[in-house]
Amino acid sequence: MAPPAPKEEPEDESWLATYADAITLLMAFFVLLVAVSKVDLALYEEVAEGINEQVNKKERKAPTQELKDDAAEIVQEMTDGKVLKLGVDDSGIVLEFDSSTFFKPGTAQVxxxxxxIIASLAELVNSPQYEKFNMDIEGHTDDDPISTLQFPSNWVLGASRSASVLQIMNENGVKVDRMRVLSYAATRPKAPNRMEDGTPIPENKAMNRRVVLRIHQKPFEYSPPKYVPVTSIARDYDPNQSNAAPADGATPETTTGETTPTAASEPAPAQ
Structure with a gap:
């Protein structure tokens, strides 16, 4: 009589729980990385363009790359590449205007x-394929102080020069809701304005006087702040009844302090 066949032991699958936990943690880690990372749109488009070329075996230009090529033609045809420089950053393309060439000295007059040149750039970004692009127009100055009736500071000068470029682009068809004026004055120099001993460096100062046009696909988001009505605070305060019970269940500290009438009497900020 043949001996009975040995019973097969059930396969141990307890490792699956540990494996599933590890995969879940790894996925959560990568989700966290994506959530806190700064997306480089220009690099993303380059990678997507390369993948598309390898998979579909055909060339396809990304919108940012196409815009850069079209802008490069304007720079090459209308300037020497020095007074108007073209580059890229992590959001899109960057056009840098030399203030000494584009503006009258010490003014915002183009x-x-x-x-x-500015009109040609306006015509370019008005093309249908670039209607999703927005523009930041930045004004930069050197560290020489300015104090005139029209420009009391470098902040005003930088903002005025940016606004002059915006106005010309708007006159040539670019909608104002696609543009934003910024001023950095002398806070973001490309090169030091002075040596360590304070001696000015004229060539660096000239380099730092510029207007930068950043063209990107980031939306302009604005959330209006929620203000607490000052009139309601003043209505709950009666200076003739300092010992009166607080209104609406407020504590005495919030109704009898000296800050309430002051807040109510302050004028509203100018718009």
Missing amino acids: IDAAYP
């Missing part, structure tokens, strides 16, 4: 020769 010289006549610069109008056609």
Whole structure:
């Protein structure tokens, strides 16, 4: 009589629980990385373009790359590449105007020769394929102080020069809700304005006087702040009844302090 066949032991699958936990933690880790990371849109488009070329075996230009190529043609045809520089950053393309060439010294007045260049850029970004792009127009200055009736500070000068470029682009069809004016004055120099001993560096100062046009696909988001009505605070305060019970269940500290009438009497900020 043949001996009975040995019973097969059930396979131990307890490792699956540990494996599933590890995969879940790893996925959560990568989700966290994506959530806190700064997305480089220009690099993303380059990678997507390369993948598309390898998979579909055909060339396809990303919108940012196409815009850069079209802008490069304007820079090459209308300037020497020095007074108007073209580059890229992590959001899109960057056009840098030399203030010494585009503006009259110490003013925000654009010289006549610069109008056609700005108008050509306006015509470019008005093309249907670029209507989703927005623009930040930044004004930068050197550290020489300015104090005139029209420009009491470098902040005002930088903002005024940016606004002059915006106005010309708007006159050539670019909608104002696609543009934003910024001023950095002398806070973001490309190169030091002075040596360590305080000696000015003229070539660096000239480099730092510039207007930067950043063209990107980031939306302009604005959430209006929620204000507490000052009139309701003043209505609950009666200076003739300092010992009166607080209104609406408020504590005595919130109704009898000296700050309430002051807040009510302050004028509203100018718009």
